[in-house]
Amino acid sequence: MQPDIEIYVLSCPTDTIVSWLSQTFTLLEQSQPTPLCTKVTLEFNGHTIPVTILEQASGKRFTSIWFDSSHTPWETDILCAKDAYSSLNCEVRCNYQGWEEEGDQDPDQWWKINSHGEGPFVWN
Template identity: 30%
Template structure:
């Protein structure tokens, strides 16, 4: 199982489904209310994906978006973040590499995509 994870600042209701419907088939995601956890599914090249939204990440203003499946629409978190940023026009952040749960985060830099461009920043 592979996954993509990005963080969306000030996520608006319906924004994720409006973006994803252009990249996947049979999207079943009710993101009309993004104040609590939302789980859904979709198909990509005939393979089932799990789509999850977790609000309140990193100081409450960000929502974690996780897409899991055997095949994914993007090859890396940064590719996914770029696509989301173009569609949602709000700040998107993602990990720069292959961090795994349980590994230390020592001043880790994150990609930040917003109107200023793409930059690696310390999340604070």
Template identity: 30%
Template structure:
């Protein structure tokens, strides 16, 4: 099972489902209330994937989006973040590489995508 994880700043209601509807089939996600955890599902290349939105991540202004499945529409968190930024035009952050749960975070660096471009930054 693969996963993608990005963080969306100041998420607006309906923004994630509007974006993902262009990349996934049979999308089932109600993101009309961005203050509560939302769970959904979709198909990618015929395989089912789970979608979860976790509001209040990193100082409450970010919502964490996690997609898990055997097939995903992007190969990396950064590719996913780029697509999300183009669709939502709000700051998107993601980890810089193949970090796995339980491993130390190297230098606390994250990709930040916003109107200034793509930069590796310390999350603070």
């Protein structure tokens, strides 16, 4: 089980992301500490899940969505990315291998889902 989940969405407004999250989770709190950062607190199956939505996280067009919890409905970043793509209809990227304490991970190896399909690629 991953300790957290993080995905990146292309050209997707924060309001749209929060609406998507509200379909799966109970939205408990929302704040905007900076113009590019929105923090939400969600509830899922009795667990509180802090989420940070950071615009322009990778270049000007990608927004990071970071779930700081192991209690999401997804076991991996890729499963979260698939769900996000089907709801948000925008390109979604995530780490290909997920999180490991040790191992031979390639930090540039990513998974991409868009209208052309999905698969691994190098994002650097």
